[in-house]
Amino acid sequence: MQIILNTFGSFGDVHPYMALAMELQQRGHTPVIATMEIYREKIEGAGLEFTPVRPDIPQPKEQDTELIEKIMEPKTGPRYLTEQVVFPAVRDSYADLLKAVAGADLLVTHPAAPAGPLVGRKTGMRWISTVLSPFSFISAYDPPVPPYWQWTRKLSLLGPGVMRFLLNLSKSTYKAKAVTEFRDELGLEDTGNPIFEGQHSPTRVLALFSKLFAQPQPDWPPQTEVTGFCFYDGNREVRIPDELIKFLDSGAPPIVFTLGSSAVWVARDFFRESIEAARGVGRRAVLLIGDERNLPSSLPEGVIAVDYVPYQSLLPRACVVVHHGGVGTTSQGLLAGVPTLIVPFAFDQSDNAEHARKLGTSRTLYRKNYLAPRVANELNELLRRPYYARRAMEVSRKLQQEDGPARAADVIEQILSGTPNSNEELAYASGR
Secondary structure (H helix, E strand, O other), rough: OEEEOOOOOOOHHHHHHHHHHHHHHHHOOOEEEEEEEHHHHHHHOOOOEEEEEEOOOOHHHHOOOHHHHHHHHOOOOHHHHHHHHHHHHHHHHHHHHHHOOOOOOOEEOOOOOOOOOOOHHOOOOEEEEEEEHHHHOOOOOOOOOOOOHHHHHHHHHOOOHHHHHHHHHHHOOOOHHHHHHHHHOOOOOOOOOOOHHHHHOOOOEEEOOEEEEEEEOOOOOOOOOEEOOOOOOOOOOOOOOHHHHHHHHHOOOOOEEEEOOOEEEEEHOOOHHHHHHHHOOOOOOEEEEEHHHHHOOOOOOOOEEEEEOOOOHHHHHEEEEOOOOOHHHHHHHHHHOOEEEOOOOOHHHHHHHHHHHHHHOEEEEOOOHHHHHHHHHHHHHHOOOHHHHHHHHHHHHHHHHHOHHHHHHHHHHHHHHHHOOOHHHHHHOOOO
């Protein structure tokens, strides 16, 4: 079968679909990843088929710094990204994706790519939607933690009824006018706000994370299937440098500091403060700086900086991992089996940090408080209390027993074959 996987965003938004595509490819299907042109080389280099879907956003290093700052601003960034970048391009995205699905057997969509559901509904083709983190469900039973006003998580004590009212009030401010107007032009039914309930397929919603990370909630779409994380390592693209291997082999496990592939472009003083914090706790450090512009002016003994290394090659060799809380990096940190300190910047990162904290593997320090003495205090807690290392290993062992891509592929094949896989579907199929 030919399966189109439409996604948009950073590495954390692309890697899960690459992992799923590889699983589908091994099963004899033809998966095609439909996303921004900047990922063509990455995807084709991994042996997968690619088709471009606008908007065409330049590589981060080629972008205006002011644009990245606006996107990564905690309070206004999500609205800026959707209203100024994603939604205005919905017609172009739709045209590209409509061309891509011609003759395809199934469409798989991403929560931040609003043209996907429109194509799925307009064509009537088989369509499955996905989410990458529990934040996308905006659940009143597991209230999302925003990247600003973190104290709002305490409001959950008021119960799901109050939380539902507050969340609906907040959601009502997101109009997605460019998408809804285009939806009406296409003659499609209003199935809800494209950012929230309108993104979900009525057939199946794949939650591409582990039940360890978040349990299903009563107000999730009933057609949701939790598959487990879909890990992609990237070792086909980048090998761990010999210099780094020598560094790792020459001493105690270091602290790894990373900001993924998005927050790294607004790092500011993150790596400088990280060096001082590592020195403060007497530990070596590996800095994944993303770009030479983030390279500190001098590196003391016991500190090494590299642009990027596949996480599964590096993180298990750390004593602690400090990162921004993107769901891709968060999941890799959990898989590595080491304690983590999460420093949220924007989007779902605060919420991911809260789920990791509840697992007992992580602590959270918000970006505005990221100063060497505070960081050192948090690192000392993670390093000196055996509980964190023990819980990290327990969670890692459980995650290693899961196979997110295989479970997601199983569901996809069930949909393609028309085989019911729940009591609800069996009842429907029998006419009850």
